[in-house]
Amino acid sequence: MIVSSGFLSIMVMMALTVTIIAPIVLIILWIKDWIKGQLW
Amino acid sequence: MNNVHSAVLDASTGWIILAIFSVIWIFLGWFWGRKAKKLDDFMLAGRNVGMALGTATAMATWVTSNTTLVAPQFALQLGIWGMLGYSLGAVGLILFAPLVKRIRSLVPHGYTSGDFIRLRYGVWTWRLFLLISMCYAIGWLISMGMAGGVLIHALTGIDYQYGMTVILIICVTYTLLGGLRAVIGTDFIQTILILIGIIILAVLTISEIGFEKMHEDVLTESPELLNLLMPAAIMFLFNNLLFGIGEIFHSNVWWSRAFAFREGVGSKAYLFAGIIWAPIPIVAGFIALSVSSLDLNVPAADMVGPMVAAKLLGFTGAVIVFVVVFSSLASSLDSLLAATSDLILQDIYRGHINPKASDEQLRRIAKIIIVLLGIVTWLICLPRIATLGSLLQYLGAFVASTIWPIAAGLYLKKANATGAFLAMLLGTLSGIWAFFSIGFYVAALVSAVVSMSIVLISMWLRPDNFEWSKLNEQPEQLTGEKSS
Numbered sequence: 001m002i003v004s005s006g007f008l009s010i011m012v013m014m015a016l017t018v019t020i021i022a023p024i025v026l027i028i029l030w031i032k033d034w035i036k037g038q039l040w
Numbered sequence: 041m042n043n044v045h046s047a048v049l050d051a052s053t054g055w056i057i058l059a060i061f062s063v064i065w066i067f068l069g070w071f072w073g074r075k076a077k078k079l080d081d082f083m084l085a086g087r088n089v090g091m092a093l094g095t096a097t098a099m100a101t102w103v104t105s106n107t108t109l110v111a112p113q114f115a116l117q118l119g120i121w122g123m124l125g126y127s128l129g130a131v132g133l134i135l136f137a138p139l140v141k142r143i144r145s146l147v148p149h150g151y152t153s154g155d156f157i158r159l160r161y162g163v164w165t166w167r168l169f170l171l172i173s174m175c176y177a178i179g180w181l182i183s184m185g186m187a188g189g190v191l192i193h194a195l196t197g198i199d200y201q202y203g204m205t206v207i208l209i210i211c212v213t214y215t216l217l218g219g220l221r222a223v224i225g226t227d228f229i230q231t232i233l234i235l236i237g238i239i240i241l242a243v244l245t246i247s248e249i250g251f252e253k254m255h256e257d258v259l260t261e262s263p264e265l266l267n268l269l270m271p272a273a274i275m276f277l278f279n280n281l282l283f284g285i286g287e288i289f290h291s292n293v294w295w296s297r298a299f300a301f302r303e304g305v306g307s308k309a310y311l312f313a314g315i316i317w318a319p320i321p322i323v324a325g326f327i328a329l330s331v332s333s334l335d336l337n338v339p340a341a342d343m344v345g346p347m348v349a350a351k352l353l354g355f356t357g358a359v360i361v362f363v364v365v366f367s368s369l370a371s372s373l374d375s376l377l378a379a380t381s382d383l384i385l386q387d388i389y390r391g392h393i394n395p396k397a398s399d400e401q402l403r404r405i406a407k408i409i410i411v412l413l414g415i416v417t418w419l420i421c422l423p424r425i426a427t428l429g430s431l432l433q434y435l436g437a438f439v440a441s442t443i444w445p446i447a448a449g450l451y452l453k454k455a456n457a458t459g460a461f462l463a464m465l466l467g468t469l470s471g472i473w474a475f476f477s478i479g480f481y482v483a484a485l486v487s488a489v490v491s492m493s494i495v496l497i498s499m500w501l502r503p504d505n506f507e508w509s510k511l512n513e514q515p516e517q518l519t520g521e522k523s524s
Contacts, residue, residue, distance in 0.1 A: 008329075019239055
């Protein structure tokens with residue numbers, strides 16, 4: 001059962017989208033914690 | 041096929057990058073560590089880590105050099121399922137999320153995973169658990185140290201021994217200066233660097249080659265890599281899932297963070313870290329499928345990632361992959377050094393040798409242990425003895441045997457010490473047997489199945505009636521022979 005190039009591209013693009021969002025969310029969380037004085 | 045010389049950076053550029061990172065990490069280690077006055081500050085970052093740093097440290101620690109180097113290797117060897125199977129490692133982080141809440145409420149004053157096993161199952165199960173944990177921790181440290189030497193050599197031509205030595209010295213130094221606070225602080229920066237680097241490499245691979253050509257070339261040269269019914273790869277998928285769960289459930293790397301995170305943060309941080317970690321092996325791994333399109337001859341499977349990056353992006357690619365893997369290595373090495381030294385300090389030194397040691401003594405011993413761990417790792421890493429993937433999979437037999445004793449011990453009063461002991465012992469032995477008799481891809485699977493069966497049968501034959509309050513041990517109560 002060979003996967004198509006479409007399957008490959010959708011799988012990788014979905015993974016890449018989450019990976020692109022991740023650092024943005026982390027930085028927002030960092031700023032939020034920093035403002036509240038709750039980094040650690 | 042062309043043989044590509046992978047050392048696309050000259051040695052002097054490599055040394056400059058290493059020097060810059062050394063200065064940054066060591067300075068930050070000192071800066072954050074100077075406020076660590078108490079043992080809790082050094083070992084557990086004051087038990088007050090917030091959501092952003094908590095998520096990043098869980099994520100960065102789980103993105104090891106094995107993710108950035110071995111994910112492409114598995115994609116090359118096992119194709120689609122190699123990437124998907126590796127990404128199932130995220131399930132361990134996600135499943136650990138609810139356990140963190142339980143751990144914090146049951147063992148509020150704990151320091152290590154060993155504390156829980158000792159209080160829950162007694163001394164002999166604790167000692168066996170420590171043996172398993174130490175084998176795993178040393179194995180992981182070796183795998184990281186070796187990966188560091190291999191990467192630096194491949195990209196810069198700097199001798200394997202020199203590169204491995206430098207990475208170990210950097211990580212030992214800043215962990216020594218700042219303890220867990222330095223580890224968690226640097227993890228945040230390393231997470232951002234890793235993510236940005238991987239994104240750049242993936243985007244450029246897609247734009248340079250494209251999915252159509254990549255698919256067409258793999259279909260011509262190695263069609264089995266695109267086969268969803270590749271049997272070995274499907275076994276690998278389940279094996280890797282259980283390996284990941286076992287690693288996280290038992291390792292003090294993750295337990296020490298459960299104790300270090302602020303109340304209410306742990307579960308959310310682990311859940312979020314799992315979600316953003318899951319796509320990393322796919323994004324880092326798929327570039328290996330471009331080997332056919334690039335006409336590359338890969339001499340060692342674990343070098344496929346750096347070689348593709350260097351071939352595609354030349355100097356920039358080499359620098360990016362260098363920074364990504366260096367950050368991945370550092371974020372895992374520092375965590376392992378800190379968590380393993382905690383385990384040795386709390387469970388071996390304090391638990392077996394000197395139960396009445398003062399905070400001051402313990403802090404001093406913790407630092408000695410970190411240095412000794414660095415030296416032991418360095419000595420074992422000097423000869424390159426196995427491929428990274430094989431070394432890691434071998435450890436799956438050990439860690440998968442701990443999943444059921446820990447999960448049952450946290451939630452079921454019926455779980456008993458004899459069952460937990462036998463589950464870990466026989467699970468590990470059967471996993472090792474499977475590794476050598478069948479293959480690396482079933483070691484964790486066999487170990488987990490045997491361990492699960494023993495835990496379930498022992499609960500049915502000899503159910504315990506454990507009192508959860510016994511886990512709430514005050515720090516001053518600790519003795520090595522408390523329970524049996």
